[in-house]
Amino acid sequence: MRISIPVELAFLLMAMSGFSQTIHGGGNITLPEPPAADPKPVTDDYFGTKIVDNYRWLEDAKSPDTRAFIDAENAYTNDYLQQAHIRSQIADDLEPLIDITLTSAPMERGGNYFFYRRLAGEGQFSVYMRHGWTGKDERLIDPAVLSRDPNTSVYINDVSRDGLLVAYSVKEGGADETAIHFFNVTTRKTLDDTLPSARYFSITFAPDKASVFYARNTKQGTLLYQHVLGTRNSRDTLIFGNEFRGELLGPNDLFSASITDDYRYMVIQINRGVPAKRVDIVFRDLKKPNSAFDILVWGIESRFSVNFADGAWYVKTDYKSPMGRILKADPGVMPEAWQTIVPEGKNVIGDWNIVGGKVFVNRLVDVKTETEVYSLEGKPIGHIEYSGIGSASRLTGRTTDRYGFYRFESYIVPPTLYRYDTETGQSEVFFQPKIPFDSTQYDLKQVFYTSKDGTRIPMYIAGKKGLKQDGTERLLMTGYGGFEVNIMPEFNPEYAWWLENGGWFAVPNLRGGNEYGEQWHEAGMFEKKQNVFDDWFAAAQYLIDNKYTSPTHFAIRGVSNGGLLMGASFTQHPELFGAVWCGYPLLDMLRYQKFEVGYYWTTEYGSAENEKQFPYLLKYSPYQNVTVRSDYPAVMFFTGDSDTRVDPLHARKMTALLQASSKSGRPVLLHYSVSGGHSAGVSVDQQIQDTTDELTFLWTETGQTRARK
Secondary structure (H helix, E strand, O other): OOOOOOHHHHHHHHHHHOOOOOEEOOOOOEEOOOOOOOOOOEEEEEOOEEEEEOOHHHHOOOOHHHHHHHHHHHHHHHHHHHHOOOHHHHHHHHHHHHOOOEEOOOEEEOOEEEEEEEOOOOOOOEEEEEEOOOOOEEEEEOHHHHOOOOOEEEEEEEEOOOOOEEEEEEEEOOOOOEEEEEEEOOOOEEEEEEEEEEEEEEEEEOOOOOEEEEEEEEOOEEEEEEEEOOOOHHHOEEEEEOEEOOEEOOOOEEEEEEEOOOOOEEEEEEEEOOOOOOEEEEEEEOOOOOOOOEEEEOOOOOOEEEEEEOOEEEEEEOOOOOOOEEEEEOOOOOHHHOEEEEOOOOOEEEEEEEEOOEEEEEEEOOOOEEEEEEEOOOOEEEEEOOOOOOEEOOOEOOOOOOEEEEEEEOOOOOOEEEEEEOOOOOEEEEEOOOOOOOHHHEEEEEEEEEOOOOOEEEEEEEEEOOOOOOOOOOEEEEOOOOOOOOOOOOOOHHHHHHHHOOOEEEEEOOEOEOOOOHHHHHOOOHHHOHHHHHHHHHHHHHHHHOOOOOHHHEEEEEEOHHHHHHHHHHHHOHHHOOEEEEEOOOOOOOOHHHOOOHHHHHHHHOOOOOOOOHHHHHHHOHHHHOOOEOOOOEEEEEEEOOOOOOOOHHHHHHHHHHHHHEOOOOOEEEEEEOOOOOOOOOOHHHHHHHHHHHHHHHHHOOOOOOOOO
16 A cells, blocks of 8 residues: 555655656656555445445545645656657647638528638637528637637527527537527627526527527526527526426436427427437427427337428337337327338438438448438438448438538548538538548458357458558557447547558447447446447457457547446456546446436436446446556546536546556556546647647557657
8 A cells, every 4th residue: 555645745755755666658658656645435335335435535626635636647647748759740740630621511591501610720610601502601700709718619509590690609618518699690799698607408599589498407407498688587487397297307307499490389309318218209389489388209218309391290219119210290199100201120210300301311231321311201212322431420401401411421531511402312512621631541341240248249440551460550449338329430530640650440339329229229238238348348359369459559548438438448358458548437337426417327327326226337337346456558547627527536536546556567647637528619729739648648558659650
């Protein structure tokens, strides 16, 4: 056990008195022992099982001891990074991959087109508008004008029916909370109205643009208000929340409001948990503003999403169809009586939309997008052609728009934005970023391997053409496995850098996602979560057995639920990996539900407060499964104060515990940002810096630094 000293003195005393152990990183990096953290045991009793937590004190982010711990750990990590000679090269290489001009798909309102654009050399996206399709692009809202903080970002929430008012949010760093503002397109000025910083699930203009509806979430639940522009927020009217027809709505009942494209109905979709195990949908006729909400679907333990087109309701659901189907809904009867428009097939329905009076359905065929087109009566009338292996976004647009937009990309093909004509079925390039990455130099393939229980799992593998497969090359693998999230082949500058520098890259599609429907998801949740980890370990073993890499050269990364995957990796099979980057992670699965919005996720993981769920959570929870051992890989934990989704306490506590327990002599580092968080929003410079630090660590710890390419 390490000597216990006040944490604020630890780093200074280490510098003065010498060290009992030298930490050996890759690339001839040497470090002293990590900053000492005082163990202060706290014992909890879970149904007769006593659990000791030595670092409970690090849960308090504002305490002087915790801040001193963060400062000491950041200094320790900076010492490591300063010794890594490849760091400046990586930063130089990443800049042309990240600092480029990018444009989003536009949305049309009142003949005006609204979109985001970030020019090369700028830190954030601005809001732009174009008068008519061939008009001149005009910048409306520039975050650099709003704030001197480069990590301030702006987002369009909604645009009024006539295209003359824009509701936009302002976010600081990577936090989930935003403040809402309103911009007058005619005067080019922001109105005095402001909705204070909070977690908003929707902001929607009323048809007359004189007011907005906003859904705001707190720990007490979600509430929908109406705000009349030009009036005080204290006069906002509660529209929906607390209860509906005698059923109480709790903190896990999360809902948003939208207005149908004909501006006739307000629709509220209530998600029961994250991911929702049950979705309810109610609506109100806005021509009868004081009328009660009617039910489209209520009380069925299945998921539903809705669209309204040509005077009818269309619903996608997994009700009695785990691969999904689309129905024409009748509010007066149960779903069994609804007309099938798109039947369930062998491939799961992912995204869908109605644009130009046609139904566009993205099916996942072994984690590749195939888009089918149907009439509103359910007649198959075509498909969208894609080139090669990759993924396409859903077709965006309104039910009455002639043109929609979609994006296509893969791990080795940068994204291209297309404009699609729903009348002719033709696609044309709308925007293609100039990214210095030559796709023709790389191969992307998909393999299938067998998990521990015999389940067949798909995995993408990419690398330079002719790259050696003898176990000596570095390999980076990432994964997620949860919350119905499909991990699709999408381009990422970080992965592009890894490939350009001669490393292999791999992504297994673990259970817990929705790549093969709800059964695939359910096979990786609650007491079956270990299936996700077993799928991951089987992928690693496949790559090692087939000599794509070896444990010494094996790097892995994951974020959020993927950070939990990283924690399971180094606690269950540390011998498989050389370096682990663990971003914004969930790690203490006995207490996660007590902090930030962790209670949302009890519908995915369960809760240790439940006597039946506690045993399996304890069995895999990374924080409770760290032991003193000599084969832990190098680990970097990555988090920041602005993460208001997964509390940074997970990374703080695990850093202290793993540093005290690892006897491998490999570095255990905490990279802690004051501006970084779970959500997007940091500046381009911050993105480059953070990605540089991550890649510096992973590349250095999985082999000797290569000469500059």
